[in-house]
Amino acid sequence: MILQEFLPPPVLADVVSSITVLQVDRLLGEWDVPLVAKAMPSIVYQSSGPGTRLLLYGQNVAPMVVKAEGHLTLVAWFLKPHGLGPLFGIRADEATDLGVDLDHLPLVREMGLRERLDGAVTANERVRLMEAFLIRLCAVAREGNRIAGYAAQLIAGGNGMLAMRWLQEELRMTERSLQRLFAEHVGLSPKGYSRVCQFQAAFRQLSIGNFLRLSDVAYDNGYADQSHLIRAFREFTGLTPTEYIERTAAFLAGVALEPGGTR
Structure with missing residues (x-):
């Protein structure tokens, strides 16, 4: 591979x-x-x-x-x-x-x-x-919206934990203007984009095994508790963190999983 x-x-x-x-x-x-x-x-x-x-x-x-x-x-x-x-x-x-x-x-x-x-x-x-x-x-591309790019960069750099009020003040925009900007140029609401960035930060930590307990991943990435992390993980992957780790390990080992997750 x-x-x-x-x-x-x-x-x-x-x-x-x-x-x-x-x-x-x-x-x-x-x-x-x-x-x-x-x-x-x-x-x-x-x-x-x-x-x-x-x-x-x-x-x-x-x-x-x-x-x-x-x-x-x-x-x-x-x-x-x-x-x-x-x-x-x-x-x-x-x-x-x-x-x-x-x-x-x-x-x-x-x-x-x-x-x-x-x-x-x-x-x-x-x-x-x-x-x-x-x-x-x-x-032949049209000029992109640099403000949307700057805003997305700030959110991603903060692993999705940036306060929206701070972002509005930084961009000198109302909440509604920021919503329209992200809908047109990013495809998600500012909060929706933040949630994906937060999940990605947790996903990276989980993928490299840099944790002792799943609750550590949750707290490190701004989730209220382990259950909150699991709900977010299931929303974005369709799996729990444990199920994802098991299936990834099986895939890397070249072992096919039968329907229902059994070997």
Whole structure:
């Protein structure tokens, strides 16, 4: 299995946050690979079984899954939270919890992008192809809303625990103006985006095993108690933290889980 994360080249640093590659050459059985809330829209090339897809995902709050069988390649370009409008000319809230097929985008057809992604041999080749696409896209992009980007950066930097009143004062905006700004450019309300960022901070701590008790993860990330963390985790992944850890371990070991979570 290959799992890698890259920073974008400097020319794309204003619109791309990071690039993640997951490649598994041989899977035992059929898998549901979860796409958990990450507080960022994304462009994802996915290949498994006989099919491939190139999708644009908006902010995902509801748990989403990718069906995988035989093999799996996922190459995801995570955009800045306010990147959908400048790059694709759409309101961010129109794409929330949706995956949009990019095959019909004129630039994708002009470049023969998906066919070239399908024909690429290595993940590195696919990363370079998408970089070329995004550079072309940026050349005709509308000017993004820098205020929305700045606000999202502040919230993410505070792991979702930033006081909304402080943010309104910092931006010199009313609550209603801030709501409209986030709906159009980020796709979630300020509080909704904060909740995803808070979950992501807890998710990272849980994933690297940096805790003794689950309650430590809850308190470290601003949750009232362990039950509050579990409810948030179930909302964004469809699983409890314990179930997620068990399924991740099974996936990494290449052991298929039968329906109901038994081996």
